[in-house]
Amino acid sequence: MLGRLYEREDCSAARALEIAGERWSLLILRDAFFRGTTRFSDFQRSLGVAPNILAKRLEDFMDAGIMETHPSGSAGEHREYHLTEKGLDFKPVVLALSAWGDRWSAPDGPPVAFEHAACGGRVVQRLHCKKCGATPKLSQITARATKPRQPVSR
Amino acid sequence: MLGRLYEREDCSAARALEIAGERWSLLILRDAFFRGTTRFSDFQRSLGVAPNILAKRLEDFMDAGIMETHPSGSAGEHREYHLTEKGLDFKPVVLALSAWGDRWSAPDGPPVAFEHAACGGRVVQRLHCKKCGATPKLSQITARATKPRQPVSR
Numbered sequence: 001m002l003g004r005l006y007e008r009e010d011c012s013a014a015r016a017l018e019i020a021g022e023r024w025s026l027l028i029l030r031d032a033f034f035r036g037t038t039r040f041s042d043f044q045r046s047l048g049v050a051p052n053i054l055a056k057r058l059e060d061f062m063d064a065g066i067m068e069t070h071p072s073g074s075a076g077e078h079r080e081y082h083l084t085e086k087g088l089d090f091k092p093v094v095l096a097l098s099a100w101g102d103r104w105s106a107p108d109g110p111p112v113a114f115e116h117a118a119c120g121g122r123v124v125q126r127l128h129c130k131k132c133g134a135t136p137k138l139s140q141i142t143a144r145a146t147k148p149r150q151p152v153s154r
Numbered sequence: 155m156l157g158r159l160y161e162r163e164d165c166s167a168a169r170a171l172e173i174a175g176e177r178w179s180l181l182i183l184r185d186a187f188f189r190g191t192t193r194f195s196d197f198q199r200s201l202g203v204a205p206n207i208l209a210k211r212l213e214d215f216m217d218a219g220i221m222e223t224h225p226s227g228s229a230g231e232h233r234e235y236h237l238t239e240k241g242l243d244f245k246p247v248v249l250a251l252s253a254w255g256d257r258w259s260a261p262d263g264p265p266v267a268f269e270h271a272a273c274g275g276r277v278v279q280r281l282h283c284k285k286c287g288a289t290p291k292l293s294q295i296t297a298r299a300t301k302p303r304q305p306v307s308r
Contacts, residue, residue, distance in 0.1 A: 012255025101166025121285020131275020
């Protein structure tokens with residue numbers, strides 16, 4: 001049922017969530033983003049994830065265009081999993097999720113600090129209004145549908 | 155198995171995903187954020203979600219401190235579901251998910267524009283280095299563990 005009704009919901013956020021809306025998927029992406037992990041065995045060792053689950057998640061990422069494989073090793077005997085541009089572009093979602101978790105769900109303090117490679121400073125996300133240049137408060141952000149909502153076909 | 159191994163992964167992003175890592179949850183939050191929806195019947199009408207699923211999701215949000223209920227109506231006969239500060243603070247996650255979906259998964263163009271209530275300008279998220287003030291590129295963001303990683307107890 002979700003499928004059909006969900007079709008009516010033309011929601012970019014929900015579509016993005018389909019990519020990483022599962023904890024292993026997010027942890028795999030995190031390792032790829034921030035640890036530079038590319039090999040099946042390294043993902044497995046780092047995460048302790050069952051091989052069949054890991055294989056399925058990596059396959060899903062390839063199907064979604066988030067990752068691509070390259071052969072490696074002297075005889076091309078290994079496969080490496082590399083993030084595509086579409087995959088790299090998911091990083092801000094991980095930063096936003098982390099910021100929320102750090103604030104509301106990390107009683108022992110943030111486990112990870114995101115830093116600017118060039119200067120070592122802490123990197124945060126800020127809201128920015130492209131018209132007036134302000135940093136709007138969350139309550140000042142409104143959403144405007146850019147096209148008419150589709151009626152439900154029953 | 156996920157539970158125990160996952161414990162080892164002290165990951166704020168993953169913890170945040172537990173809150174909204176399901177499509178209906180995200181759509182319910184979106185309606186609360188941007189349509190100001192507060193009533194069970196309004197969520198149901200807007201989303202076409204089955205009542206038992208909606209009831210469970212709202213209950214989960216209350217358990218997680220994302221929403222709280224207020225009585226409403228002249229005799230307090232209705233319940234309204236209101237976002238808490240913890241819930242409102244999840245908005246940037248929806249913005250980040252939407253930005254990714256708009257870029258990579260919206261062939262007909264972004265379905266929704268996020269705007270600054272004060273001036274009508276488009277609101278975007280930007281990376282910001284708190285030390286040097288730069289807007290770092292995604293590839294320039296590194297993650298540093300702030301505490302030693304726990305060994306897996308087997």
